[in-house]
Amino acid sequence: MLNRAGRGFVRPFFVLASSTILLFAVRASRQFQLVSIMKRSSKLMRLFSRLFLILLVVVVLLAAWIAFDLTRTPTTNIRRFDPDEVARLETAMWRSYYSRRRLRLFFELGELLRSQYHFPFWQSQRVAYHAARAAFVFKDGKTRADYERALPDLIAYYTAIRRTSDVPFDPQRAAALELEWWIIHRQRAEHKEGDLANALAATAAEVYQVPPARLAEHARLRAEAMTIRDDTAAAGGVTETDWAHIDQLLHDSWRSLHQAVNE
Template sequence: MEKIMPKPTRLPDRKPGWWIGRGTLLFLFIWISVDLFVSQPHSIREFDPTEVAQLETAMWRSYYDRKPVLLFWQLASGLRQQFHAPFWRSFTLGFQATKAAFVFKKGTSQLEYQKTLPDLITYYEAIQKLSTDSFNVSKVANLELEWWIVHRQRERYSYNDLANALGQTSAALYDQPAASFATYGRLRADAMRLCDEVRRHPGGATEADWQRINRELEQAWGSLHEVVRVPRL
């Protein structure tokens, strides 16, 4: 009697879209993994001051207009522009910065403000890993918190105090004399004062007000860039 051999099992046909989808997911997985875990340091001295100023203006506007999702996206864009953060890592850095800001926002005393420090240190440790320039992470984090406090407690501190605190923070970040950042500190403090003043107007800040704020910030970041930039040979 003739033995009937079983027919070989046939694998189901895969449509081209299936392979494209698998390939896309694999590419995305590799991209995110490399982006998050492989460091490609750049100098934090190299940035476009005009672009940074525009992003900061937009972030202030989104913050006061209570648009948190847009603010988070703008913050990530700012981190890519100023600190050369890779695309996906810019969102993890943005989350760390946002977390620190909200811990600070809830504080009402010096002791409560200090609870912000661990998040700020974690944030600046991540910036350090992205940078070819070294700085004292703890010192920069403490000075960052200091100018936040000075700006928050305007009944206690002046805008001159704020300008000095901003200059001290940048001096620590770029490891240069604080006197070099006096103009930057004054101009950025002036932009903050203008923002504080126009928001108290009936109806809040106008489009013209935001344009004035942006011009102030362009001058501030332009001044800082002139101080820290690496001369081209």
């Protein structure tokens, strides 16, 4: 048994030893945690570095693809197209336009440019933007001055087609004729019967460099499809049966054009 003096000595020693051991344990634990954190940080840094490098490579490759795509100018015979596919896409584009689905119209225009005019992907996106923008600038217009604000985008659209086309048409004249039939269609009550079909024939005749008279059937059928769309919309709404009729007329119209420009 320890006497009082012994017990008085042991207790402080025990407390000091315990405190020292505890302090050492805490420091060791902190050092271990710090080492663990540093190891994890090092792994994360390596992971982030790899991800950044991969992202950088992807961005560089994408930029190179876009630059190459936008600068090359492939030549195509615009008379060689699939009339049924053009008709299908035109029906879809009309539906998108009249329901104000801008993004859908943009994608459909891009598909048309790639599949029928053989545009590279990024060029088709740029040109589709101009075409879609022209359509909705015109749609929101109220006067001829408003409508003419669509002309710069139409010129950009036809200029891009002319660059790839082997048919030497005038893109500014084609754009002006395109806008003119848009206006005649919008103001159809102010025009006599046949004006819309004549304007449609004149536009296609410029693009394909053939006499307008050769495209009379194409223009008549397309104008009829437009009239059905307008009349049924005014009467309460275009039904699926109406759209099927419109689609058939457009198929007949584009088949007629295809035959006329390839004679």
